[in-house]
Amino acid sequence: MSRIEEVLRQDVFSRDDIIRLLSAVEAEELEMISQAAGRTLMERCSDKVYLRGLIEFSNICTMDCLYCGLRKSNQKVNRYCLTKKEIVAAAYECAANGLGSIVLQSGERRDASFIDFVTDVVREIKRQTVSEKLSDGLGITLCVGEQSPENYRRFFNAGAHRYLLRIETSHPGLFKKIHPPRQRLESRLRCLEVLKEIGYQVGTGVMIGLPGQTISMLADDILFFRDIDIDMIGMGPYICHPDTPMYKHHQSVDRRRNEIFRRSLLMIAAARLVLKDVNIASTTALQAMDPLGREKGIRFGANVVMPQLTPAGYRGDYLIYPGKPCLNEGNNECRIRFENEMRSLGRAVAIDQWGDPKHFITRTKKTRGNGPASYESLAEQRLNR
Ligand code: SAM
Ligand code: SF4
16 A cells, blocks of 8 residues: 555544645545545535635735735736725626625725725625525625734624635744735734634635745644634645745746646645645636646635636736736626536535535534634744744
């Protein structure tokens, strides 16, 4: 029996097992891992693929992440913010086409007018999308960065029930290298903790292929997701943007392109095998690297896709990385094509459903005493490494 077969016979995976999974290269090994991830998904979740219409409503950002094309120091970006009417119209289209949930994503702003705007938009989307099929309106996920506990609560009370905040890497040294000094890992960890306390379904994730990132760091990322008892995961390959400080690494990143893509799929599979009942997105960045990237992500254990619903005229200005596919895929025709593709993989697309992660339901049933270690103690452990 091969070493990978041995690893895959288990139900609980050690750090070494995860490193072994992430190191797989041979086609046969990759097939075994993808099959095992698929089995776990069927046993612990279902055959359903959930849809979230993605609305990138603003590219204005006050942060300066060294990898992202939207960073505030990038003067070449044509900045925009959709109007409330435009966002609500996109959300309405999403509901009308059977996508039960949306993700509202933007650059990070913390000023009062932005917070009021987001709160108002969430409330209005909820009001306008209640229907016979969606008795509580669209499910709303927010992805608008680090905010104060009070503002997270305002968004929640307005009707947002999921929040995505990627940790980018759980390794303190690497985090420091890819962010300016004022952006801190501890602060992100605290945000995740607050989001969970408020009652959100909480998602996080990392970029794969960052310069200086090792397989053990990625294995630690998976263990980090497990230890903080996360509900949802969104991970994807790091793609170099020419107008960012990290572009200086582009030659080595380009050389490792195939490895980065493969490892991104393996991270999805490893997350599925270790965390089992969480929702995992097959992200746009996978599709940017390979036209079939999204389907491959599904094969490796993902169960969420985020069709692009940003109005077409703005998509070219939301370039976090180059080569982002700008497909118009929220409409009925695209949905039917996607449903057929999924059916050929033995999967069914869930229509008019929120598609909440099973993990959220399980963890909220747990008594307090059995809950995860606090995020702050985890942060401390990581900082002391
Ligand atoms: N501003 C919010 C935030 O940072 O949480 C939400 C929007 S931000 C564009 C969403 C995600 O894009 C980030 O969490 C990061 O992982 C990803 N991202 C940014 N630049 C990227 C790049 N060059 N390659 C791949 N992913 C990137
Ligand atoms: Fe802004 Fe998010 Fe990009 Fe960082 S990753 S620069 S916070 S949009």
